[in-house]
Amino acid sequence: MKSRCDGYAVVDVETTGFGKHDRVVEIGLVLLDARYRVVDEFETLIDPRRDLGPTHIHRITPAMVSAAPTFDEVAVAIARRIENRVLVAHNLPFDRRMLAQEFQRLGADFNPGLGVCTLKLTNQKLPVACQSLNLPPPVHHRALADARASASILKTLAPSQQQTPAAVCNVPGPFLQRTHRRCATGETQPMSRWLSRLVFDEGDTRLVQYIDLLDWALDDLELSSDEQTYLNYSAEELGLRPDEVERAHELYFLSMIAGAEKDGVITQQEHADLTAVASALGISTDRVPKPSASAHDSQDLVLGSAICFTGNYIGTDGRRLSKAELESMATQSGFTVVANVTKSKCDCVVAVDPNSSSGKAKRARDYGKPIVAAERFLEIVMQVNA
DNA sequence: GGGGATGCGTCGCAGACTGA
DNA sequence: TCAGTCTGCGACGCATCCCC
Structure with missing residues (x-):
């Protein structure tokens, strides 16, 4: 190998x-x-x-x-x-x-x-x-x-x-020819932030090493035959028995569920991703939690994220919410508001229309940043302040 | 001084808003 | 209805930073 x-x-x-x-x-x-x-x-x-x-x-x-x-x-x-x-x-x-x-x-x-x-x-x-x-x-x-x-x-x-x-x-390294799933728009799945929430509460360093490799292999949600071969090889080299490998897969799967549930919501996208991971790991997809009833596809809008607003939002009562009002709500709810979409200081763009072609939205797509609907943002703000 | 990334300021355009 | 004003946005250029 x-x-x-x-x-x-x-x-x-x-x-x-x-x-x-x-x-x-x-x-x-x-x-x-x-x-x-x-x-x-x-x-x-x-x-x-x-x-x-x-x-x-x-x-x-x-x-x-x-x-x-x-x-x-x-x-x-x-x-x-x-x-x-x-x-x-x-x-x-x-x-x-x-x-x-x-x-x-x-x-x-x-x-x-x-x-x-x-x-x-x-x-x-x-x-x-x-x-x-x-x-x-x-x-x-x-x-x-x-x-x-x-x-x-x-x-x-x-x-x-x-x-x-x-x-x-955060990127495919020089190690293997990996599969790299792309969504319909041609953009890469925004998995890195979600994966970064994972915590492995495990004392066995061999298992942790194996989980690291698993994490690397699975951040495109698929296990290619090369990746599977490499994981088998690594498990053998780490001296992991089949039951320990199974336990590592179980730990990884449970950690992903915990990561997805951290904001209290399982979105459709998270449900689809968890299902893909379960399939790749040979775990029954019945064990994947159902999407939350109110969950929209929030992509990566997580409390604490640095977010940037674009467009003017008109509420259901017809009242226009100014950007200052939205920013104030965001700050009070635990988000960090940034003025511009930049690679390093902006995590997510909140847009009135997620399909917006505004400059900020365009830049967000260029940088692979998620674009979240204003309705979803307000939903999270209401949950936080409830 | 080379190269690349980033942040910031400025300018012009377009649309919304306001008052006469 | 029209003119003036305001606001948001995109495009662009410049400055800065970091490595030796």
Whole structure:
């Protein structure tokens, strides 16, 4: 079996600059298992066979790299450590691009998937993020120290968000050719937020590891034959008996139900998703809770979400509710109101017409954000304030 | 300085509203 | 009915941030 998920590879590189022709001069790697435990570290200076660029930043001198290996001499060691792991870095696009350039020079394909960017998670510079999270400040611009700092940030933030590796990664990784279900509109199912609500109250780390893999394999709600084969392989490697695998499936299914019921409502969409998961896991679909009588398809409108309004809502009494009134109701009910639809600070758009073609609605679709009807929003507000 | 993402401000357009 | 005003929205450009 070529592909599997072994946890995270947190990377940091020091380079000669930003450009297409710049080179990596130092790399630090911290390898974590699926429970964020450090299992290996790797660091090496690299002789770029050219000038070292901003020495005043990375403090690496020609004398230091004179006896260092070139990238092609350490490429295999790096590739083996990154392979089958979710790549993590502070400003991931930069590190990924620099590594890709190095591997491309060797004629090798470098496709680690989208990975996790701790800069995106924190919106702060590395030292500031460490300070904010009460983590030890890194020896900045030392590759391994920065990678360790990024690993600490990941470890600190991910569990607090109850996120498994699959949910953190949020995208198909480089591991398997996966099925990826799309709805009629061509958009991806908005599962990530729902999955992030899951909590597995289980002390057996082998089961938790298996559930992590299950979560990753099932976030498209289907188990392809490759995924099924891989899960069987992983269960065997973890030493799980058939009854323990069954228990893991049961735990996962119950956790999904708990996640779906967390807002007090089982929507039609959640019912359909739970049914799909039950089928994939060989669990009787009779056990899937029926949709709530009042449940509309609320997609991802969850208390605490950051929401943005578009359009003017006319109530059943014919009175127009201003945006200020809607925003006030939202704030009082526990939502966070944002003015604009952005990738990072907006979870959901509340629209008078969910099929709206307003700019905000369009941007929400572009970003894969759910668009919820104003009626559904008001229904939730009334439930909260009842 | 390169590249990419994000946030914010400005401008113009269209529709709704208001008062004469 | 018409003109003026207000509001929401889209488009665009610019600034900022972050990595070395």
